[in-house]
Amino acid sequence: MTARTFVCRCEDVTLTEIERAIAAGLSDVEEIKRYTGLGTGPCQGKECLSALGRLLVARGLISPAALRPFTARPPVEPVTFGALAAGATEVPEDPSP
Amino acid sequence: MTVAMGRADTPLPADVDVAVIGGGIMGLGLAYHLALLSGGKARPPLSIAVIERSYLVSGASGRNGGGVRMQWGDAGNVRLMMESIELCKDLAQQLGINLWFRQGGYLFLARSEAGERRLERNVQLHAEVGAPTRLLTAAEARAIVPQLEVAEVRLATFNPDDGVVFPWAFVWGYAARAVERGVTLRTHTSVVRVEPLARGYALHLHTGEVVRARRVVNATGAWSGALNRQLGIDLPNRPHRHEILSSEPLKPFLDPLVVDLTTGLYFSQSTRGELVTGISLPDAPDGSDESLTLHSSLRFLTHLSATLTRLMPITAAMKVLRQWVGPYDVSPDGDAIVGPSPGHPDFVQVCGFTGHGFMMAPAVGRLLARWLGLGEAHPMLARWSPDRFAAGGVARREDMIIG
Numbered sequence: 001m002t003a004r005t006f007v008c009r010c011e012d013v014t015l016t017e018i019e020r021a022i023a024a025g026l027s028d029v030e031e032i033k034r035y036t037g038l039g040t041g042p043c044q045g046k047e048c049l050s051a052l053g054r055l056l057v058a059r060g061l062i063s064p065a066a067l068r069p070f071t072a073r074p075p076v077e078p079v080t081f082g083a084l085a086a087g088a089t090e091v092p093e094d095p096s097p
Numbered sequence: 098m099t100v101a102m103g104r105a106d107t108p109l110p111a112d113v114d115v116a117v118i119g120g121g122i123m124g125l126g127l128a129y130h131l132a133l134l135s136g137g138k139a140r141p142p143l144s145i146a147v148i149e150r151s152y153l154v155s156g157a158s159g160r161n162g163g164g165v166r167m168q169w170g171d172a173g174n175v176r177l178m179m180e181s182i183e184l185c186k187d188l189a190q191q192l193g194i195n196l197w198f199r200q201g202g203y204l205f206l207a208r209s210e211a212g213e214r215r216l217e218r219n220v221q222l223h224a225e226v227g228a229p230t231r232l233l234t235a236a237e238a239r240a241i242v243p244q245l246e247v248a249e250v251r252l253a254t255f256n257p258d259d260g261v262v263f264p265w266a267f268v269w270g271y272a273a274r275a276v277e278r279g280v281t282l283r284t285h286t287s288v289v290r291v292e293p294l295a296r297g298y299a300l301h302l303h304t305g306e307v308v309r310a311r312r313v314v315n316a317t318g319a320w321s322g323a324l325n326r327q328l329g330i331d332l333p334n335r336p337h338r339h340e341i342l343s344s345e346p347l348k349p350f351l352d353p354l355v356v357d358l359t360t361g362l363y364f365s366q367s368t369r370g371e372l373v374t375g376i377s378l379p380d381a382p383d384g385s386d387e388s389l390t391l392h393s394s395l396r397f398l399t400h401l402s403a404t405l406t407r408l409m410p411i412t413a414a415m416k417v418l419r420q421w422v423g424p425y426d427v428s429p430d431g432d433a434i435v436g437p438s439p440g441h442p443d444f445v446q447v448c449g450f451t452g453h454g455f456m457m458a459p460a461v462g463r464l465l466a467r468w469l470g471l472g473e474a475h476p477m478l479a480r481w482s483p484d485r486f487a488a489g490g491v492a493r494r495e496d497m498i499i500g
């Protein structure tokens with residue numbers, strides 16, 4: 001692995017950036033996600049989260065038993081606004097004040 | 098190891114001058130500005146600790162839309178936001194971070210007569226205060242955002258100085274610079290009990306540790322009521338869930354943040370390329386919207402999508418990527434609640450910022466630090482006084498709160 005190794009390909013987060021977050025004292029997947037942007041792209045962490053978890057465990061920053069994935073965000077897969085709009089029960093109409 | 102950010106094992110002093118509870122943008126912005134003063138005019142230097150229950154940016158400060166605007170309906174808010182936007186211009190350099198601050202303007206759309214009157218009033222007010230807001234016809238609005246369906250739009254306003262930021266970097270920047278200037282930052286640690294002392298307070302932490310502070314700042318936003326109640330401080334701010342989502346990233350195509358006054362729909366394109374959008378959602382019948390639960394709802398997704406695709410038909414083919422929730426800390430009169438608490442002058446509130454605390458934070462952090470560190474007054478502090486509710490409260494002055 002090199003400094004240019006990409007851990008999160010959706011958001012282009014490199015191993016170097018993760019190392020920087022760890023050097024800044026961060027050790028929790030939620031905070032590292034928000035420090036680097038890891039896991040916030042189209043795959044929502046399906047690819048990078050396990051790599052990050054493994055790194056934190058290898059460094060002794062977290063025990064495997066305590067490791068949790070970050071909160072899953074709906075939708076599970078990207079869905080168009082058009083498809084979702086069709087599911088609206090009441091279409092917002094009336095201009096209110 | 099250098100402790101550049103908060104950690105669960107950062108050593109805490111037994112006594113501090115100022116303890117800030119809550120590591121959101123308010124707590125960290127204040128700590129940063131206090132530390133700046135402390136090295137300079139405030140003598141002797143202050144010892145400052147920030148205590149955060151979870152990770153930084155876990156609260157509203159890590160969950161918001163990053164909208165920054167001076168288009169308000171009340172002169173005090175317009176002036177404050179002119180100050181804040183001015184501060185934002187240099188902040189990236191000061192904090193040594195990329196704020197992703199992009200001044201693409203805010204475009205407000207009125208589709209009703211009442212909305213039209215509000216926008217006309219705003220433009221006049223903004224001219225008096227010196228904010229460069231202008232009235233636009235529907236056609237002119239469409240020249241700024243060609244994809245808009247403007248058949249129902251009666252009038253619009255545009256302010257080119259308004260814009261968006263990416264919230265996470267902002268919070269980390271304040272945290273790093275505060276720590277650099279000597280602020281103790283403890284994360285993953287909850288304040289469970291506040292005990293009044295003859296002078297100041299003892300903060301009991303979930304770890305069993307106790308920190309004594311001469312003055313305490315309650316910067317816990319939507320969670321602030323729990324700490325206030327322990328001291329018998331009765332304030333009317335209440336939590337309210339607000340949902341938001343972002344789309345797949347696209348090439349830059351949308352300059353301003355657009356707000357539809359009728360539906361409370363807002364959308365902007367972040368510097369990362371995503372469409373970030375939310376809407377005023379009627380409360381769910383089960384009362385869950387007044388809670389601090391952070392579950393996402395399908396109701397929000399469908400309601401927002403139906404509204405958005407009507408106003409911006411090309412979005413029908415765009416994909417929603419992620420949806421989440423954050424807590425608004427709603428103040429009943431629309432004004433923040435900042436300053437000494439009733440009956441507890443050394444327990445200072447910086448709460449009640451509803452849906453606009455992020456954009457106000459740069460100005461608030463500075464003015465509150467000047468008051469705490471130097472005793473300097475600011476017109477907004479008089480107005481935001483937590484005492485106003487005991488006196489029966491004041492009438493709402495601001496009608497441009499979105500969400």
Ligand SMILES: Cc1cc2nc3c(=O)[nH]c(=O)nc-3n(C[C@H](O)[C@H](O)[C@H](O)COP(=O)(O)OP(=O)(O)OC[C@H]3O[C@@H](n4cnc5c(N)ncnc54)[C@H](O)[C@@H]3O)c2cc1C
Nearest residue numbers: 119121123150156157158161162164288318423454455456
């Ligand atoms: C979806 C959404 C969209 C928004 N959009 C915008 C926008 O576009 N522009 C804008 O300006 N504003 C916006 N806002 C509002 C803005 O996010 C808030 O006003 C602002 O972030 C409040 O900051 P804060 O520091 O007061 O609160 P928070 O960021 O919520 O911080 C409070 C912190 O206190 C901690 N805490 C709580 N209890 C304890 C305890 N007992 N001990 C220790 N720590 C504790 C919490 O963990 C939390 O981190 C939005 C809000 C939401 C939810």
